[in-house]
Amino acid sequence: MTPSVATVHSLIPLSLLEAIRNLDTPLDDGLNELANETVSKRLGLSATVGQQIERYRDDALRKLPVSLDEAVSVFRLVGRRPDATLVYSDAGRRAARHAAQAAGIGTKVLLGVTPRPFRRRFGARTASQVARRLLALDLDVSRGAPRVRLGESLATLAGFPGTGCYFYSAVFAELLRVASGFEGAMVHERCHAKGDDHCFWRAAEAGGYE
Numbered sequence: 001m002t003p004s005v006a007t008v009h010s011l012i013p014l015s016l017l018e019a020i021r022n023l024d025t026p027l028d029d030g031l032n033e034l035a036n037e038t039v040s041k042r043l044g045l046s047a048t049v050g051q052q053i054e055r056y057r058d059d060a061l062r063k064l065p066v067s068l069d070e071a072v073s074v075f076r077l078v079g080r081r082p083d084a085t086l087v088y089s090d091a092g093r094r095a096a097r098h099a100a101q102a103a104g105i106g107t108k109v110l111l112g113v114t115p116r117p118f119r120r121r122f123g124a125r126t127a128s129q130v131a132r133r134l135l136a137l138d139l140d141v142s143r144g145a146p147r148v149r150l151g152e153s154l155a156t157l158a159g160f161p162g163t164g165c166y167f168y169s170a171v172f173a174e175l176l177r178v179a180s181g182f183e184g185a186m187v188h189e190r191c192h193a194k195g196d197d198h199c200f201w202r203a204a205e206a207g208g209y210e
């Protein structure tokens with residue numbers, strides 16, 4: 001994310017609110033009736049969040065961005081929760097899938113048809129294009145394992161570096177998975193939260209990237 005870009009794709013706040021709702025939805029474990037009173041107080045199940053999700057969904061379809069300030073405030077909503085890392089990870093995966101779907105990839109990827117090394121390289125480039133076009137994020141796939149360097153991010157702007165970085169780890173891993181069949185994780189090697197002047201991720205696949 002470049003600081004000069006003052007808008008964010010609606011699919012990012014959409015994904016964050018969907019993740020909040022998802023994590024606040026009780027499992028159907030037979031205890032729901034007992035828990036009803038507590039459940040109704042959960043933010044993710046409120047009418048307000050439901051309406052916002054619909055609004056962002058419409059905006060995302062119409063390619064209407066939201067302001068950076070608004071995206072930061074939604075991002076901050078998650079950071080205060082005790083289950084923030086779970087919500088950010090869930091939101092990141094959702095954002096990647098929304099972006100892939102909006103870009104028309106996912107269903108037409110030739111998984112299992114093209115040779116694996118080709119699929120990896122071709123898919124990683126596709127993931128990079130989607131990240132740049134829809135998420136304004138720079139996924140570098142020019143050499144070796146895909147990598148990402150972020151000076152500023154929604155996580156730092158919201159005041160939750162480290163915790164908020166789970167969102168980005170999940171976005172990139174899921175984008176690579178959908179586009180190239182990647183099975184692994186984005187290792188967060190450097191982070192603002194650890195005193196580094198930027199955040200840095202490198203894709204690590206089980207068994208090595210090549």
Ligand SMILES: [Zn+2]
Binds near residue numbers: 162165192198
């Ligand atoms: Zn970080």
